[in-house]
Amino acid sequence: MKKLSCLTLGLLAATTLATTAQAEIIKIDGSSTVFPVTEAVAEEFQIATKERVTVGVSGTGGGFKKFCRGETDISNASRPILKAEMDICAKSGVKYFELPVAFDALTVVVNKNNNFVKPLTVDHLKTAWAPESQGKVTTWNQLSSSFPKTPLKLYGPGADSGTFDYFTEAVVGKAKSSRGDYTACEDDHVIVQGLSRDKNGLGYLGYAYYIENKNKLKAVPIVNKQGKIVSPSEANVLNGSYNPLSRPIFIYVNQASLQKPEVKKFVEFYMQKSTPLIKEVKYVPLPAKAYKHNLDVIQKGKLGTVFGGEAQVGLTIEELMKREAKL
Structure with missing residues (x-):
């Protein structure tokens, strides 16, 4: 950290x-x-x-x-x-x-030069972030066989962050339930800095920080509860489709x-x-x-x-x- x-x-x-x-x-x-x-x-x-x-x-x-x-x-x-x-x-x-x-549309992000990422399901995110994945899920292909066998490096808010609480509740199923071997900080600027330098990184942060740094980051579409692929946007927040990360x-x-x-x-x-x-x-x-x-x-x-x-x-x-x- x-x-x-x-x-x-x-x-x-x-x-x-x-x-x-x-x-x-x-x-x-x-x-x-x-x-x-x-x-x-x-x-x-x-x-x-x-x-x-x-x-x-x-x-x-x-x-x-x-x-x-x-x-x-x-x-x-x-x-x-x-x-x-x-x-x-x-x-x-x-x-x-x-x-x-x-x-807010809580946004899952990768480095702008990531050329293989595809829409992620909640299960993909859970595999990446669940406590039992610590030290075990370390490469992208462990999330999906369609991804390359390259290192998976995680970035996200620290334990004092409400975004951390919300993400873990929505994705893992229990607030504050997360692996600990990731780069963590309560300030989203640090997450942006880490991901902008790491082509193998995966993280999450508030939508405003993604928009502010679109030249450095790429937003990952999510498969919502209805099985539809949705991206973070004002329209998808308003119509309720950007779930469960709105x-x-x-x-x-x-x-x-x-x-x-x-x-x-x-x-x-x-x-x-x-x-x-x-x-x-x-x-x-x-x-x-x-x-x-x-x-x-x-x-x-x-x-x-x-x-x-x-x-x-x-x-x-x-x-x-x-x-x-x-x-």
């Missing part, structure tokens, strides 16, 4: 939007997947208001650790909060609002932090102004009514999560909206 690179990139991200510690007012940390959206919103918010924001990247799990200790105002999350994290927040007296902000992404807002005018103003700005920014960073915005619903949730003080602390896989935008309507 390239821990030094992860730490370095995380620190760089944390200082992107504030030049000094004294300038920090609104503190945000968490998912690298959600980072491009929140960073874009924060940049526009600073221009409009002159307030200061910091956005760190420590992964969804790492972000929730800080959030539940009361160290941050907002936590970026590429999956819903889990029961263990809910318990830690409860013990610390941290109450929160759960606000879905967009959908997922909602969130921000969680500390209730106490919302008492600070600048945080309240930022969250309102996020809900009202983020749609074009979400499109710009290549994620899929939710319907306009979803952002209005988020503001209603805050106004009416509807705290907590609609997911019950459980992992969720294959949720469509329509299903998410039905669930959120119950909060």
Whole structure:
């Protein structure tokens, strides 16, 4: 694992939007997947208001650790909060609002010069990533006889990443169940760097990072639950066909932090102004009514999560909206 690179990139991200510690007012940390959206919103918010924001990247799990200790105002999350994290927040007296902000097409990627890869099934991915494959599945032809007998080198998020949690739940069948002999980092930039140098690499990351690096990476089509070959795209997220790797992404807002005018103003700005920014960073915005619903949730003080602390896989935008309507 390239821990030094992860730490370095995380620190760089944390200082992107504030030049000094004294300038920090609104503190945000968490998912690298959600980072491009929140960073874009924060940049526009600073221009409009002159307030200061910091956005760190420590992964969804790492972000929730800080959030539940009361160290941050907002936590970026590429999956819903889990029961263990809910318990830690409860013990610390941290109450929160759960606000879905967009959908992501989790993307399986290879080096741009890979000339043999074909659509992969969930079973192919499970063979590559399952814990029992550690030290045993080491060449591409072990995934499929149609692939050459070349080394299979894996890249992906680390254990503090919500993307790691989601992928392992969707592919292996249990969150956090994965082989450990791969290059891991909570920051997707490190995964991109590794794959861009390794023609035998296979990895997964958020769709925005693939789009940003299309000159270095190639997206691998997936065979969905209906047996159809689908590629990651906005259209396939919207029509529900990019399953099971399409997922909602969130921000969680500390209730106490919302008492600070600048945080309240930022969250309102996020809900009202983020749609074009979400499109710009290549994620899929939710319907306009979803952002209005988020503001209603805050106004009416509807705290907590609609997911019950459980992992969720294959949720469509329509299903998410039905669930959120119950909060």
